[in-house]
Amino acid sequence: MRAATTMGGAADAIPTIPRATKRCRGCNRTRPITFFWRGGRDPRCKVCRTRYMRRWIATHRDAFTAWQRAYKERNRDLIRAYHRKYQRRRRALIRAGKWKVGRRRAGSA
Numbered sequence: 001m002r003a004a005t006t007m008g009g010a011a012d013a014i015p016t017i018p019r020a021t022k023r024c025r026g027c028n029r030t031r032p033i034t035f036f037w038r039g040g041r042d043p044r045c046k047v048c049r050t051r052y053m054r055r056w057i058a059t060h061r062d063a064f065t066a067w068q069r070a071y072k073e074r075n076r077d078l079i080r081a082y083h084r085k086y087q088r089r090r091r092a093l094i095r096a097g098k099w100k101v102g103r104r105r106a107g108s109a
């Protein structure tokens, strides 16, 4: 794991937590540390984080689109490699007759 470096303060507010739990800043509930992203460093639990991100994206549509575009640009090779691997696996499974096609419109023929 990473060293316990603080990223700009506020991380040391709680001393050492006896059990691996943490209070969520969103819902105020105490959750196990596994409920938090970034190895437990996220102030919001996963449920709250998802809700928060949904709202943020809805209110910052343009910024999110720009970020997404920049991300794809930055990780072009990584994404390419991922898709290549995925398609290779998919084709192999199709050949083996094991590719499960999702529930498309039933009764096309």
Ligand SMILES: [Zn+2]
Residues within 6 Å of the ligand: 024, 025, 026, 027, 028, 029, 044, 045, 046, 047, 048, 049
């Ligand atoms: Zn929460």
